[in-house]
Amino acid sequence: EAGVVQSPRYKIIEKKQPVAFWCNPISGHNTLYWYRQNLGQGPELLIRYENEEAVDDSQLPKDRFSAERLKGVDSTLKIQPAELGDSAVYLCASSRYSYNEQFFGPGTRLTVL
Amino acid sequence: SQQGEEDPQALSIQEGENATMNCSYKTSINNLQWYRQNSGRGLVHLILIRSNEREKHSGRLRVTLDTSKKSSSLLITASRAADTASYFCATDQATGNMRFGAGTRLTVKP
Numbered sequence: 001e002a003g004v005v006q007s008p009r010y011k012i013i014e015k016k017q018p019v020a021f022w023c024n025p026i027s028g029h030n031t032l033y034w035y036r037q038n039l040g041q042g043p044e045l046l047i048r049y050e051n052e053e054a055v056d057d058s059q060l061p062k063d064r065f066s067a068e069r070l071k072g073v074d075s076t077l078k079i080q081p082a083e084l085g086d087s088a089v090y091l092c093a094s095s096r097y098s099y100n101e102q103f104f105g106p107g108t109r110l111t112v113l
Numbered sequence: 114s115q116q117g118e119e120d121p122q123a124l125s126i127q128e129g130e131n132a133t134m135n136c137s138y139k140t141s142i143n144n145l146q147w148y149r150q151n152s153g154r155g156l157v158h159l160i161l162i163r164s165n166e167r168e169k170h171s172g173r174l175r176v177t178l179d180t181s182k183k184s185s186s187l188l189i190t191a192s193r194a195a196d197t198a199s200y201f202c203a204t205d206q207a208t209g210n211m212r213f214g215a216g217t218r219l220t221v222k223p
Binding site: 040101106 | 144
């Protein structure tokens with residue numbers, strides 16, 4: 001079984017530029033999560049999808065962040081415009097259902113200059 | 114905001130010793146999960162314990178859950194150098210939110 005796929009693995013941009021991250025979850029997994037992880041800290045949930053529906057986006061900075069999960073499969077997280085403080089690792093995870101074991105992708109390391 | 118708080122923040126032991134990490138949380142939960150993250154790598158699920166369970170075992174791992182104290186502990190027995198990693202607890206809150214703690218950084222010296 002293929003794992004969670006994320007791209008790109010690394011991204012360096014200048015502040016005020018837009019950036020997008022892509023995630024393909026494990027086949028058959030209904031729930032998809034986007035997390036942000038700063039150095040030395042635990043993952044912070046940005047948004048959780050059950051199929052196409054965003055069911056927990058309370059910590060998503062909606063002024064600059066947006067996400068979508070078309071057809072309930074892969075997902076895109078966008079930041080526009082990026083700020084210096086957005087530098088972090090962005091992790092995608094999926095699980096068969098909510099409240100189950102999550103499988104994480106390798107993450108995208110974002111550096112904003 | 115992060116829900117779980119791990120304690121200690123860092124732990125250094127010798128190979129063969131046991132390692133105990135604790136997690137406290139604030140609100141009612143459906144379940145609590147422990148994850149491991151090796152330096153620069155993704156997170157790997159270790160164990161899930163439901164709110165109606167008190168103890169679970171998986172290999173050298175033992176997890177306990179005390180919902181009255183809103184706390185959990187992870188015990189790794191007979192530790193190995195390969196256990197060196199950061200360990201996170203994650204709570205599935207009764208409100209439907211999922212939150213991770215800041216983690217315990219475990220170093221096992223050979």
